[in-house]
Amino acid sequence: AQSVTQPDIHITVSEGASLELRCNYSYGATPYLFWYVQSPGQGLQLLLKYFSGDTLVQGIKGFEAEFKRSQSSFNLRKPSVHWSDAAEYFCAVAASGGSYIPTFGRGTSLIVHP
Amino acid sequence: EADIYQTPRYLVIGTGKKITLECSQTMGHDKMYWYQQDPGMELHLIHYSYGVNSTEKGDLSSESTVSRIRTEHFPLTLESARPSHTSQYLCASSEYGEPGNTIYFGEGSWLTVV
Numbered sequence: 001a002q003s004v005t006q007p008d009i010h011i012t013v014s015e016g017a018s019l020e021l022r023c024n025y026s027y028g029a030t031p032y033l034f035w036y037v038q039s040p041g042q043g044l045q046l047l048l049k050y051f052s053g054d055t056l057v058q059g060i061k062g063f064e065a066e067f068k069r070s071q072s073s074f075n076l077r078k079p080s081v082h083w084s085d086a087a088e089y090f091c092a093v094a095a096s097g098g099s100y101i102p103t104f105g106r107g108t109s110l111i112v113h114p
Numbered sequence: 115e116a117d118i119y120q121t122p123r124y125l126v127i128g129t130g131k132k133i134t135l136e137c138s139q140t141m142g143h144d145k146m147y148w149y150q151q152d153p154g155m156e157l158h159l160i161h162y163s164y165g166v167n168s169t170e171k172g173d174l175s176s177e178s179t180v181s182r183i184r185t186e187h188f189p190l191t192l193e194s195a196r197p198s199h200t201s202q203y204l205c206a207s208s209e210y211g212e213p214g215n216t217i218y219f220g221e222g223s224w225l226t227v228v
């Protein structure tokens with residue numbers, strides 16, 4: 001069965017600092033991997049996704065993520081955080097074992113200090 | 115921008131009442147989903163549909179039911195609400211076919227059962 005772990009419940013960074021949010025997945029083959037963002041009172045919005053090709057993928061709002069098969073990880077990064085990036089971030093995995101319906105992690109809450 | 119709408123956004127009801135959460139999308143997507151999300155926890159898939167007259171139960175056992183009579187409409191019903199049903203319910207949709215298709219989310223329905 002597919003599963004995804006986001007080990008950090010909260011991350012606090014200063015505005016302008018770099019950011020890395022961790023995501024580990026469990027699945028035998030290469031799954032489809034996603035990062036979504038949820039701002040307060042809003043639905044989830046797709047930031048980026050990966051399923052093949054270049055292991056470094058670019059997304060919206062200046063985010064990128066790197067797929068590392070050896071570590072079963074798909075960490076999200078941003079070189080310089082803006083106050084408007086404060087939100088909840090969800091990693092998700094979709095694979096054949098789950099009918100390709102994404103399974104989401106518990107999310108990481110990003111707090112940005114001025 | 116996603117065109118998926120949920121009503122009501124916020125609802126407080128008494129125990130034993132029947133409630134239907136409405137979800138509509140104007141994108142013509144065949145696949146639709148209901149996720150349940152408690153604060154700080156994973157999104158749990160409770161129902162999904164591949165198209166008209168198709169409904170499936172998700173990973174999380176739920177006392178709710180769904181129907182899919184029209185492509186654009188995927189309502190969720192609780193016949194007799196209980197305090198344990200207090201949660202946020204997220205409706206989503208995607209195109210059928212590619213596993214990596216983007217899932218579009220509504221803004222969620224917050225349900226409180228007293």
